[in-house]
Amino acid sequence: MVRRKSDSRERMVLSAAALLREYGASATSIDRVLAHSGAPRGSVYHHFPGGRAQLIDEAVALAGDFIAGLIETGARADDPVEAVDAFFTLWRGRLVEGDFRTGCPIVAVAVETNDDAPQLARSAAAAFTRWQEALATLFVRHGLPEERGRRLAAFIIAAVEGAVIMCRAERSTAPLEAAAAEIHDLLAHALRTTGSLADPARDRDAPPP
Amino acid sequence: MVRRKSDSRERMVLSAAALLREYGASATSIDRVLAHSGAPRGSVYHHFPGGRAQLIDEAVALAGDFIAGLIETGARADDPVEAVDAFFTLWRGRLVEGDFRTGCPIVAVAVETNDDAPQLARSAAAAFTRWQEALATLFVRHGLPEERGRRLAAFIIAAVEGAVIMCRAERSTAPLEAAAAEIHDLLAHALRTTGSLADPARDRDAPPP
């Protein structure tokens, strides 16, 4: 595998996202990103002329895109339950793997209002909005009214993000499981009411992973 | 009104809580607390021998107690809908008053894992647990099975906290209203199923819709 240029830049963004998850936005300093990524100190402002704010912003965008991809994969399978499950499964895995020391990097940025970097709040909002629209579109396609679809999508994202925070504090997946169970029932009820889940036209045997 | 001793200490804790809400845990420095509260710099370690960690911890406890009080007031009225509504109303008001720049101080502490102050995570967890138990007890008293009551309580807290974060990012109360609407329906359904809301022993004239 020929590597024509350094991968320091990419590693720094990935490290920044990991540090956001674990320590929050303020604690994600350039020094710590360098230590975590092993990238050389000398090229920080070469790769990120915007400095620390640009680095954090790219980490938020990367994390937002990754999660949006998970949801949109479920959406392509045209399966609301799968899309929502992907969301829960992601966080359940990350909480356990990280020994309940990691959360959502988007949340970390959103809760630390930064007067000198208002762009960060906008990036966080963009991520939430994208997730919400992906879910809402899927719900509407399965028969929910436009407004209810959007409402339910926002609600699910809120419940998951809030549950992840509680799981961290309590060092237990219980709040996430509570949310998963309640959301599962609620979603099943909402979609069954529209008749969507009973649609016999679904001829797929195994949706793509 | 005779003031026999300085109120610097109390003002500092209140200021710390306000700063936690707006800027997060890492950004709530002693300097900023002093500037916000107007307290004298010289007596910081007199009032808080444990330093900054103790100050933050007391702010978390104070905020947690305040919100627990709101929920428990609804609980004393024996009205699940009122208890949950108090929760939503509090956050809606704070978001709007603070121009969407403030959130929950407990969340702020929970998402910034601090290796040197593990006590903070425990204090955050204690607050969440207390809210959850107050709500769960109320739900069980209204006919929900023990496990469902706890599950629903955790779920509601998660949804509210998550919604507050989304409201901040999007600078809109829409996510909170979405959560309020969904929770309202869910709660009404859960309690009606148990027959609690239809209980004729309730001498109130109009049960909430």
Place this chain on the structure above:
DNA sequence: GTCTATACGAAGATAGAC
């Protein structure tokens, strides 16, 4: 792209005077 050196500010904490 990467290096070292450095300027500059802010943070937590302590010491000792009043």
Place this chain on the structure above:
DNA sequence: GTCTATCTTCGTATAGAC
């Protein structure tokens, strides 16, 4: 209870060599 240093560490950012 409150004051004023002061120490130390850490943070961002820049300059200039290689």
